[in-house]
Amino acid sequence: MSSEKKLAEEIREISGVNPLKCMKCGKCSATCPSYNEMDIKPHQFVSYVINEDIESLVNSKSLWKCLSCMACVQRCPRDVKPGKLIDAARQIVVRQRGGDYLTPDEIPELLDPDVPQQLLVSAFRRYRR
Numbered sequence: 001m002s003s004e005k006k007l008a009e010e011i012r013e014i015s016g017v018n019p020l021k022c023m024k025c026g027k028c029s030a031t032c033p034s035y036n037e038m039d040i041k042p043h044q045f046v047s048y049v050i051n052e053d054i055e056s057l058v059n060s061k062s063l064w065k066c067l068s069c070m071a072c073v074q075r076c077p078r079d080v081k082p083g084k085l086i087d088a089a090r091q092i093v094v095r096q097r098g099g100d101y102l103t104p105d106e107i108p109e110l111l112d113p114d115v116p117q118q119l120l121v122s123a124f125r126r127y128r129r
C-alpha cells in the first residue's frame with residue numbers, strides 16, 4: 001500500500017467520515033469563517049482525501065487556518081464533516097512531528113482559569129488521538 005493511500009485511510013479512520021457521501025454542494029465552504037484565508041476550501045478537502053492527495057492537504061495553508069468551529073459539519077446535508085477531515089490531517093502532522101507529548105491527565109494542572117472553555121474544547125478535538 002502506498003503511503004498516500006495509507007494516510008488517506010488513516011484520515012478516514014480518525015475522522016470517521018465517508019468522503020464518498022459528498023455531493024459537492026459547497027454549503028460547507030459557504031459557511032466557513034476562514035474561507036478567504038484557505039488555499040484549499042472545505043468542500044475540496046473531501047476531494048483531496050478521495051484522490052489520496054494527502055501531501056497537498058497536509059502542506060496547505062488551510063490545515064492551520066481551520067478554526068475547528070465545526071460550522072461546516074453542522075451545515076453539511078450529507079453528514080460528511082469536512083472540518084473533521086482537516087482535523088484528522090492536522091493530527092497526522094502533529095503525530096509525525098512528535099508534538100503529541102501531553103496525556104489528558106497532565107493537562108488540568110497546566111490550566112489557567114481564565115482560558116476560555118471553547119479554546120480548550122477546540123484544542124482537545126485537535127490533539128486527542
Ligand code: SF4
Nearest residue numbers: 022023025026028076
Ligand atoms: S456541505 Fe457536505 S455535501 Fe456539500 S460540499 Fe460540503 S462536504 Fe460535500
Ligand code: SF4
Nearest residue numbers: 032066067070072083
Ligand atoms: S471547522 Fe474549519 S473548515 Fe469547518 S467551518 Fe470551521 S473553520 Fe471552516
